Amino acid sequence: MDTQQTRQGIGFALGAYFIWGIAPAYFKLVKTVPPTEIMTHRVIWSALFMLGLISLSRSWKQVRSVLAQPKKVLLLALTAVTIGGNWLLFIWAVNNQHMLEASLGYFINPLINVVFGMLFLRERFRRLQWLAVLLAAIGVLVQLWQFGSLPLIALGLALSFAFYGLIRKKIQVDAQSGMLIETLWLFPLAAIYLFGVADTATSHLSANPLSLNLKLIAAGIVTTIPLMLFAAACTRLRLSTVGFFQYLGPTLMFLLAVLFYGETITPDKLVTFAFIWLALAVFIFDAVVATLRSRRYVKSAAWPRVPPTA
Numbered sequence: 001m002d003t004q005q006t007r008q009g010i011g012f013a014l015g016a017y018f019i020w021g022i023a024p025a026y027f028k029l030v031k032t033v034p035p036t037e038i039m040t041h042r043v044i045w046s047a048l049f050m051l052g053l054i055s056l057s058r059s060w061k062q063v064r065s066v067l068a069q070p071k072k073v074l075l076l077a078l079t080a081v082t083i084g085g086n087w088l089l090f091i092w093a094v095n096n097q098h099m100l101e102a103s104l105g106y107f108i109n110p111l112i113n114v115v116f117g118m119l120f121l122r123e124r125f126r127r128l129q130w131l132a133v134l135l136a137a138i139g140v141l142v143q144l145w146q147f148g149s150l151p152l153i154a155l156g157l158a159l160s161f162a163f164y165g166l167i168r169k170k171i172q173v174d175a176q177s178g179m180l181i182e183t184l185w186l187f188p189l190a191a192i193y194l195f196g197v198a199d200t201a202t203s204h205l206s207a208n209p210l211s212l213n214l215k216l217i218a219a220g221i222v223t224t225i226p227l228m229l230f231a232a233a234c235t236r237l238r239l240s241t242v243g244f245f246q247y248l249g250p251t252l253m254f255l256l257a258v259l260f261y262g263e264t265i266t267p268d269k270l271v272t273f274a275f276i277w278l279a280l281a282v283f284i285f286d287a288v289v290a291t292l293r294s295r296r297y298v299k300s301a302a303w304p305r306v307p308p309t310a
Contacts, residue, residue: 013237013242024094024102029214031095033093033202039087039159041190045216045218045221046183063181065177066177074171079182081129082185083160085160093099098258100253100258102253103253106158111132111279113165116165129286132280132286138275143271146268151272159193236290
């Protein structure tokens with residue numbers, strides 16, 4: 001890939017993970033709204049935003065191609081439920097002072113992806129990957145054994161996002177079409193809940209201040225923009241390169257929780273975080289070594305050989 005594409009890809013990746021990392025600050029701005037209502041706004045405005053984006057980019061051909069495959073459409077219903085559950089749990093965690101545990105979930109996620117790759121995609125573990133996963137498991141087990149608690153929010157976020165990524169990888173649908181169909185699956189449920197079931201002070205949009213309604217509409221932007229940036233980064237960079245940026249999001253969440261929202265690291269979380277960070281250090285080291293070895297192999301295979309003389 002040329003230098004310009006690489007620079008663009010790095011910029012898109014940084015933008016995506018930066019927005020995901022500071023997204024909790026947005027949800028804090030609308031914490032007066034119940035998490036279920038924020039979730040419905042996220043679905044409704046994301047669907048409308050995606051309809052507009054696909055119309056502007058004239059990408060309906062790709063959407064029609066996906067809709068012509070009923071199996072993929074049904075599987076996207078499953079991913080819609082999975083990512084919807086992830087969104088709802090994340091919103092609840094952020095607005096109930098569990099941002100640290102939410103960040104822990106996204107630190108664990110890459111390690112869960114490795115396990116899923118072995119279980120469902122027949123990928124093989126390297127020795128250091130086994131060590132990284134073992135360290136993460138020890139961190140969770142120590143918390144359970146010493147403190148009698150499990151990081152349920154972190155595990156819920158990590159597992160739901162890993163399942164989402166696994167199914168989307170199996171389906172092989174482009175980001176825009178997949179996001180549109182997923183939100184359209186959830187749209188009727190969200191609309192029925194918001195306009196027919198919810199009966200709170202904030203559920204009546206006409207009675208809300210304009211500033212609050214604008215913040216709720218922004219849920220669609222907060223959801224779709226980083227996803228589009230992520231997709232753009234993936235087309236310009238190696239997937240392994242994009243993977244190194246994924247730690248930016250939970251790191252920013254961690255800093256927001258500790259420095260701005262007054263969450264404290266309790267002893268049980270400290271133990272688990274220590275093991276997870278050590279596991280990630282091993283995981284990243286292994287990835288760097290594997291990448292360097294791969295590049296050396298490619299260079300040696302492509303090195304021009306002198307033809308034998310007669």
